[in-house]
Amino acid sequence: MPLFATVVSDITIVLDIVDLEISWLNTGRILHKSDMCQRREVHMGGFLLRRAAALIPVLIVVAIVTFLLIHLMPGDAAAVMLGPEATPQQVETLRESLGLNQPLYIQFFTWVGNALQGDLGQSFFIGLPVISVIQAALAPTINLAIFAEIFAILVGVPAGIIAARKQGTGTDQAVMVGALLGISVPSFLLGLFLMLIFAVLLGWLPVAGYSPLEDGVFETLRYLLLPAIALGSMQAALIARMTRTSMLETLSKPYLKTAKAKGLSGNRIIYKHALKNAAMPILTTIGQTLGTLVAGAAVVETVFNVPGIGQLIVNSIERRDIVVIQGVILLIAVSYVLINFLVDVLYSVLDPRVRFS
Amino acid sequence: MTNLLEVVDLRTSFDTERGTVTAVDGASFTVAPGEVVGIVGESGCGKSVTAESILQLLDPASTTYSGQVRFGGEDLLTFGETAMRRIRGNRISMIFQDPMSALNPVFTIGDQLTEAILAHRRIGKQRARSEATELLEKTGIPEPQRRMRQYPHQLSGGQRQRVMIAMALSCDPELLIADEPTTALDVTTQSQILKLLIELKDEFDAGILFITHDLGVVAEICDRVVVMYLGEVVESANVHTLFDSPAHPYTRGLLASTPDIASDPSIDLPIIPGTVPTLHNVPVGCRFADRCSFVLPECRDRPIDLEVLSDGHSSRCIRSVKLFEDSAMSDGVAR
Numbered sequence: 001m002p003l004f005a006t007v008v009s010d011i012t013i014v015l016d017i018v019d020l021e022i023s024w025l026n027t028g029r030i031l032h033k034s035d036m037c038q039r040r041e042v043h044m045g046g047f048l049l050r051r052a053a054a055l056i057p058v059l060i061v062v063a064i065v066t067f068l069l070i071h072l073m074p075g076d077a078a079a080v081m082l083g084p085e086a087t088p089q090q091v092e093t094l095r096e097s098l099g100l101n102q103p104l105y106i107q108f109f110t111w112v113g114n115a116l117q118g119d120l121g122q123s124f125f126i127g128l129p130v131i132s133v134i135q136a137a138l139a140p141t142i143n144l145a146i147f148a149e150i151f152a153i154l155v156g157v158p159a160g161i162i163a164a165r166k167q168g169t170g171t172d173q174a175v176m177v178g179a180l181l182g183i184s185v186p187s188f189l190l191g192l193f194l195m196l197i198f199a200v201l202l203g204w205l206p207v208a209g210y211s212p213l214e215d216g217v218f219e220t221l222r223y224l225l226l227p228a229i230a231l232g233s234m235q236a237a238l239i240a241r242m243t244r245t246s247m248l249e250t251l252s253k254p255y256l257k258t259a260k261a262k263g264l265s266g267n268r269i270i271y272k273h274a275l276k277n278a279a280m281p282i283l284t285t286i287g288q289t290l291g292t293l294v295a296g297a298a299v300v301e302t303v304f305n306v307p308g309i310g311q312l313i314v315n316s317i318e319r320r321d322i323v324v325i326q327g328v329i330l331l332i333a334v335s336y337v338l339i340n341f342l343v344d345v346l347y348s349v350l351d352p353r354v355r356f357s
Numbered sequence: 358m359t360n361l362l363e364v365v366d367l368r369t370s371f372d373t374e375r376g377t378v379t380a381v382d383g384a385s386f387t388v389a390p391g392e393v394v395g396i397v398g399e400s401g402c403g404k405s406v407t408a409e410s411i412l413q414l415l416d417p418a419s420t421t422y423s424g425q426v427r428f429g430g431e432d433l434l435t436f437g438e439t440a441m442r443r444i445r446g447n448r449i450s451m452i453f454q455d456p457m458s459a460l461n462p463v464f465t466i467g468d469q470l471t472e473a474i475l476a477h478r479r480i481g482k483q484r485a486r487s488e489a490t491e492l493l494e495k496t497g498i499p500e501p502q503r504r505m506r507q508y509p510h511q512l513s514g515g516q517r518q519r520v521m522i523a524m525a526l527s528c529d530p531e532l533l534i535a536d537e538p539t540t541a542l543d544v545t546t547q548s549q550i551l552k553l554l555i556e557l558k559d560e561f562d563a564g565i566l567f568i569t570h571d572l573g574v575v576a577e578i579c580d581r582v583v584v585m586y587l588g589e590v591v592e593s594a595n596v597h598t599l600f601d602s603p604a605h606p607y608t609r610g611l612l613a614s615t616p617d618i619a620s621d622p623s624i625d626l627p628i629i630p631g632t633v634p635t636l637h638n639v640p641v642g643c644r645f646a647d648r649c650s651f652v653l654p655e656c657r658d659r660p661i662d663l664e665v666l667s668d669g670h671s672s673r674c675i676r677s678v679k680l681f682e683d684s685a686m687s688d689g690v691a692r
Binding site: 253254255257258259260261262263264265266273276277350351352353 | 409412414438442443444445446447450451453455458459460461462463464465472473476477508510521524
């Protein structure tokens with residue numbers, strides 16, 4: 001399906017651009033020796049403002065690319081949406097209602113203006129505002145993503161620390177093989193296996209579906225446990241590897257010898273003195289994986305029939321509901337930017353040198 | 358006077374990919390209360406490993422210790438990790454070479470000092486903080502209150518080393534091990550830090566084991582000196598004896614290669630030829646033989662024993678007595 005390919009490549013392009021912009025903004029920011037020597041104290045509020053201001057150009061680029069999605073598709077958007085059976089009159093009417101006949105810049109400003117007011121247009125097929133369609137699908141996805149990320153952190157960070165502390169031993173190798181498996185096994189396959197074992201054979205958990213939070217947190221967790229593991233195992237593996245690498249680098253640092261010479265216990269040295277120093281790359285990985293979780297959710301939500309954003313994308317693509325697709329892409333890109341901003345802020349909480357640079 | 362620390366035949370080996378290497382091979386020396394003992398030698402001679410072996414700071418997975426480290430009537434090498442923790446930072450504390458990397462960059466000075474105090478003493482956090490501030494004041498840091506809230510990167514090198522000293526003294530230790538504490542500092546700061554160490558040593562009545570490669574520093578602050586070469590103690594003497602009549606060719610070489618304000622700048626400074634061999638191919642006989650200008654064929658036959666020349670002076674050289682007596686050969690080591 002060419003439309004699917006276009007949309008997927010569009011999402012990738014948007015995320016790549018966001019990444020590029022962010023990394024460009026970040027160059028020369030962290031850990032510059034010259035910065036570290038400066039003893040000027042900058043207040044946290046000023047730091048946050050500067051970081052937030054840096055988001056504006058990124059968001060503008062996101063808006064432009066997302067907006068252009070409709071125009072980058074091969075052929076006429078209205079014709080694509082209506083399919084081959086549509087009459088020229090129908091196509092013309094739709095063009096009119098979508099505003100496709102107006103000059104591009106007017107369309108863009110109208111679209112941005114509406115988007116800023118929370119109006120992402122009307123779904124042609126469902127007949128509802130895009131924003132409410134997204135809202136309905138958002139809760140399951142957010143719950144799933146948070147659950148998956150919590151699982152990934154709870155498994156990945158301790159596994160990485162253990163591997164680093166026992167570097168070169170069987171434990172280390174076991175963790176690394178586990179991580180390799182976590183990265184290599186696709187989430188849908190893992191999801192199907194989990195479903196087969198824990199839902200079908202053992203009957204401990206529901207096979208598929210979703211129960212909203214209003215009906216009880218425990219019920220939601222029961223439904224989301226298997227999808228979260230399927231979705232989070234790859235992040236867990238990535239986090240474990242990054243934790244191990246970062247910890248190994250930190251463990252050889254002289255200040256840990258100082259900590260030992262002070263008479264501190266091994267656990268205090270590892271979990272207080274080493275982990276806080278090793279946290280930056282781990283945090284970056286967590287931030288990045290959180291962004292890709294949404295893409296991964298599309299697959300896992302389909303396998304486990306969770307009515308979330310992922311399923312909404314897939315269904316919208318099948319329906320060629322471009323307005324909804326556009327809204328979802330904007331949402332994903334903006335949340336990606338905001339997550340990166342959050343990671344940035346966390347950096348400064350963890351490492352004073354970032355704050356003072 | 359009973360000794361504070363008695364290191365007897367200390368041997369520290371590491372397992373490496375290329376086999377076991379012995380970084381410290383049978384080192385023995387003592388430190389008395391209030392005494393400053395220097396350990397000198399080139400890089401790689403095992404002086405830092407000796408220092409860290411006393412507190413067992415090396416990676417336990419790959420390090421083996423043998424011999425004795427007698428402290429307070431007990432052998433520290435028989436202590437387990439928990440017992441060692443009560444010694445470290447409490448009765449024996451340590452100052453490291455580079456105060457930038459030895460302080461944790463992500464915690465404030467106050468946190469790191471307070472933590473050192475709270476690790477060994479059952480007092481409240483508030484009291485620990487006020488004691489930490491007092492300690493900082495004692496080390497002569499300006500504005501100790503403000504420093505407590507600052508991070509290591511906001512301090513200068515000398516200030517950081519003062520923080521390390523305050524941390525080391527926080528539990529009133531009996532022995533202070535200083536591993537090249539002035540090497541990373543500029544010259545004026547160096548002398549300030551040395552002066553501070555000596556002042557505080559007298560105030561706290563602690564013994565100091567001072568590791569350095571700088572003979573100028575040794576002359577300034579040490580009472581006795583232990584010279585190490587490739588993991589072995591090659592000479593040990595009272596500081597005056599060592600500078601006036603060194604008995605080992607290596608010590609003579611070190612002394613001759615130290616620049617002097619009175620020396621003629623047009624004449625090249627004598628050097629010890631060659632470099633320290635690696636621990637993977639330690640010579641059978643005298644370990645210094647390949648670089649020694651007094652070498653005899655029999656030097657290479659078998660390991661040389663440490664020979665006592667006079668009270669408190671010993672040297673690991675078969676020609677010690679002759680070299681010691683032969684004052685005419687003042688600096689005949691190198692060309």
